[in-house]
Every structure is written in C-alpha cells, then in structure tokens.
Amino acid sequence: MAQSTPDLPIDARQLIELVVAKGNDTQLLSLLKNLPVPPVEMIKQRILANDDPEIIAEMTAYLQSNPEGVGSQGMIGSGQNERIVPLSQGE
Incomplete structure (x- = not known):
C-alpha cells in the first residue's frame, strides 16, 4: 500500500487528471479533500456542473473552512485531525 505519491x-x-x-x-x-494542493477550480466546476445538491453542499461547506483546498495534509498542523476519504466508496 502506498503511503505517498512517490510510492x-x-x-x-495522470490518475488525478483522469479522476x-x-x-x-x-x-x-475526495480529491479536493485529500490532495495537498488540489486543482480546486476544475473540481469545483465539475461538481457544480453535475448539479447534485448534497455534494455541492458538502463541497461548499468544506471550501468555506478551507478556501484554498489545501487537503487533509495541510490541515493537520492547524489542530484538526487527519481525515482520509477514499477515492472510491465501492459504488
């Protein structure tokens, strides 16, 4: 199991671009929440285009507290617990 991107x-x-x-x-x-520096605008545009109110609300709440989308790794130092969200939820 990989512990970091180089592993x-x-x-x-390429995987990130594909997702x-x-x-x-x-x-x-999941990318928005877990990448150290995610492509916030591209992800935001895709989620808004899909028009799922539940996911949009979750994204909006996340970005309100973390507008740069620095990911869980960047938030660890700010006193928040790390929260890893899997890329796939077994759909």
Whole structure:
C-alpha cells in the first residue's frame, strides 16, 4: 500500500487528471479533500456542473473552512485531525 505519491506504481498526475476529467462527484470531493494542493477550480466546476445538491453542499461547506483546498495534509498542523476519504466508496 502506498503511503505517498512517490510510492505509487503509476504516475499519480495522470490518475488525478483522469479522476478530474471522468470521476464521479464522490471521487472529485475526495480529491479536493485529500490532495495537498488540489486543482480546486476544475473540481469545483465539475461538481457544480453535475448539479447534485448534497455534494455541492458538502463541497461548499468544506471550501468555506478551507478556501484554498489545501487537503487533509495541510490541515493537520492547524489542530484538526487527519481525515482520509477514499477515492472510491465501492459504488
């Protein structure tokens, strides 16, 4: 199991691009919450375009407290507990 991006047996950038381009709302939200520096605007546009009120509300709440979308790694130092969200929820 990979502990960080360099440990992955694939190019993580390609995987991230694939999820941003073709992923479902849950996967997009997971990227937003877990990448150290996610492509916030691209993810935000995709989620808004899919028009799921529940996911939009979750994204909006997350971005209100974390507008830069620095991900869980960046929030650990701010006194918040790390929360890893899997990319797939077994759909």
